[in-house]
Amino acid sequence: MSKEEIIIRDQLKETYADVYTKEVLEALGGLAPFNQEVKKLMEIRLRRRKERAQNGKRIDFLNPETNIPGSNIKVQDARAGNFEGAVIPSDLQRQWIQGTGPGAKPNAPLESSIRNVAYALLSGADGWMFDGEDALGQVTTMSLDNQRNLKLAIHGSPVFLSVAERVAGQMNAWSKAFFGEEKITDWRSQLGFTTKIFRARGLHLDDRHIELAGGNSFSAAIADLTLYVTNNYRALMDAGSSVVLYLPKIQTAEEAGLWNRLITALEEHLGLAIGTVKVYVLVEQLEATFQLMEIRAVLGKHFVGYNTGRWDYINSVSDALSWDQEFINPNIESIGMTYGYMRNYEDRVRRAVNTPDRQGNYALWQGGMEPNIPVGSDAGVQSSMEKALAGAGREQREGASGKWVAHWKMVHIVRPVWERVGEPNQMGRKFPPLGYSPEDAAGLVLLEEAPRTIRGARNLLSVGLQYGNAFGQGMQAAALKPADFFGNDDVLYLMEDMATGEIRLSILWEWLHKKAVITENDPESGVKAGDVFTLELFERLLREEYDKLLNASDKDVHDSSKTTTLPIARQIVDVYVKDSTKIPWFIDLLNINLNNYNQKEAEKRIKLYVKHLKETGQRITANLDFSA
Known part of the structure; x- marks a missing residue:
């Protein structure tokens, strides 16, 4: 593929020269030709959606005798685990609690904006998914502020360390009032506890700051992948940390295969061994649930685990069946992880990660989001924290190796659910093998009676x-x-x-x-x-x-x-x-x-x-x- 000229708007290349470094610009140029492939797959995605609506056709499993589209891997081989997967690196073996949130604030000066990263890395979470997608505002230059803040933190810059020291004191003051004890004993060493993870934007979004010569919009997925990995891989690896991404909004194994080629091309460009970059995949789309083993197979040595979320997944089910007059969801409050199609979705994910690959490797299952935060009346907080702990306990019993929280204050509230059990993860737990029958397909769109008020x-x-x-x-x-x-x-x-x-x-x-x-x-x-x-x-x-x-x-x-x-x-x-x-x-x-x-x-x-x-x-x- 030939390089294409990158255009960055409004002198941002100069304003964010620490983000758009020479190395980053060269890597962007190297990956730019993939932009056309991204556009093509997104056209195919919309065409597939339209055809299903026109023909009243529900999503189904792939033909096991065919190759996964865009790959030379046979569908049946993927389902049987006949592919080369990844060994889970040491800093991902225990991920009882992963926090999620952006590393920047809107329209805030650096020392205020970067506090988000300090809260995350001092929280005591086993990992923190710094969000470039759903939780990150996109006004003005927030996506670049996010990248800058993460780079400053990962490289241990003086401005970040100064902010972190002050934030540690404030967090300890809160934890002493709430728990009766300070949770951060040595803030400097605490900064190295949490595995840094980055969620790139999905293939369906374009970047707001980059175009290609000729006016073609540029994939936000390519931009996020390139900026984060290129700016931080050396510092992460020098610290003994993995380079880890979350990949969102994947609908098919063909799309996952494109992600795999993007990551591989970047690794080759940077001179890294294939498989250096590790990825979790958020199972946020109904169609992906029909292709879980196929997605694992095409991501190969990059893939480490799946995450089961709630909101995006419900939205994808609703959208995929928008043509079906009989499919009508109840109140959102009724659609928890034990409801109809959600229960079956979660069950398929746990079966998929516990299917071994060719080398006998399993993958991780990270449970869903806990949105509660302990701010309110005493009665309100007590009631909500009881619900949070009950939800975490259910996921742990079902086989999740950990879960997400949306706020640093929840880390030490929920983490003990896994801490008490003590096992670093639940990889290799025995579940029935995945099925691919009409009944399995029907279960993934199963509605159950619930209020609509x-x-x-x-x-x-x-x-x-x-x-x-x-x-x-x-x-x-x-x-x-x-x-x-x-x-x-x-x-x-x-x-x-x-x-x-x-x-x-x-x-x-x-x-x-x-x-x-x-x-x-x-x-x-x-x-x-x-x-x-x-x-x-x-x-x-x-x-x-x-x-x-x-x-x-x-x-x-x-x-x-x-x-x-x-x-x-x-x-x-x-x-x-x-x-x-x-x-x-x-x-x-x-x-x-x-x-x-x-x-x-x-x-x-x-x-x-x-x-x-x-x-x-x-x-x-x-x-x-x-x-x-």
Whole structure:
């Protein structure tokens, strides 16, 4: 492949010369030709989605007699473990608790922004997934600030160490009040305890700061992979640490194979042994659950484990079955990890990681996210922490080697669930082998009876609106709760990211366009059990929930957002839910309005996106404000 010229906007190459180093720019140029492959696979993804909708066809397993698309590995060999996998490195053998969150804050000076990294590395988590995707705001230059902060921390820069020392004191003050003891005894040594992990953006997103000569938008996945690994591999390896990534939003083994070629090409460019970079894969897409062993096989020596999350996965199931009038989700609160299709999804993942490869190696299963944070009334905190511990205990018993938390304060609350057991991981636990029958396929879209209520619809709307607003403010990870619980400290804020907004609007879209039946009387609205969720009802609830946000205190909804990003979030919710064409990603409409606070301009961009999607079948993913 020939190199293509990289264009970086608005003098950012100079402003972020410590991020866009000579070595990074050379690596970007070397990987740039893969950009065309990324675009092609994303076109195939959308075409597959459209064809399934048109033909009313559900996702199914691959033909075992064929090769995995884009590879020379036979499907049956992948399922049997007849491939070369990875030996789990020592610093990933025990990952009881992984924290997640971004390494930067929106519009913050360096010493404030980099505090995020200090909290993470002093938290006592076994690993921390520094997010470049769902939890990282993308306003202005946040993606580059994230990369800069991580590089400064990994290289032990004086500015980071100075901040870390101060943060350690503040964390100890909190832990002494909450636990009765300080948790950080030596802050310098504590910084080396946590394995650093980075989540790159998915193949479906474009970078906001890079284009190719000729105006072609550039894959955010390639940008994130290249910047993080190239800037940090030496320092990580010199410290005896692995170079570890989380790969999001993969739908097929063919897409995982492209990731594998990208990583291999970067390793070769940097002179690293193949398999130096290790990857977890987030199982966030329904289709991926039909190809788990195939994904393991094509990632080969890079693959170390799977993660089972909740919000993105529910969204993918909803989207994949948007054409099926009989498939209607209940209230989001009912769709936990033991619900119908979620239970079967988790079970397939644990069977897949415990299928040995050719060398007898197993892989890791990292459990899902704990969104609770211990901030609220005593009763509220106690109740929520009991739920958090119960959820962690369930995952440990089911075979997970650890789980995620969304806030540093949760690490020492949840970690003892695994600490008491004492085993570093649960790789190799015996489970039945994976099946590939029609019954197995049906289980992955299994609905079970659960409530569908007006209270549920209000919660979906309120949180969906708030996440859209938070996104526009640069806070893709935020602690939120439905407006009706503002001021009630017994109901805790949940620390979640953009994916929770995606699924809430997907469910509302289902309820409206599939004529969902409400299951309970609601005296406040006058809606009765058996009534259909109508357009008029949606518009009424949207008005009422939006007004609650406008009237909320600055603590819950920043006053400055009420005339800027909140009205735009409302426009997007209105269009997304009401349009008969199911838009693939709520985040698309938010992305094209980043750094835009003009409501008329937002309306113009939203119409442009919808028109383009309907006429071409393609999404708009480029930065509309890019200027070379």
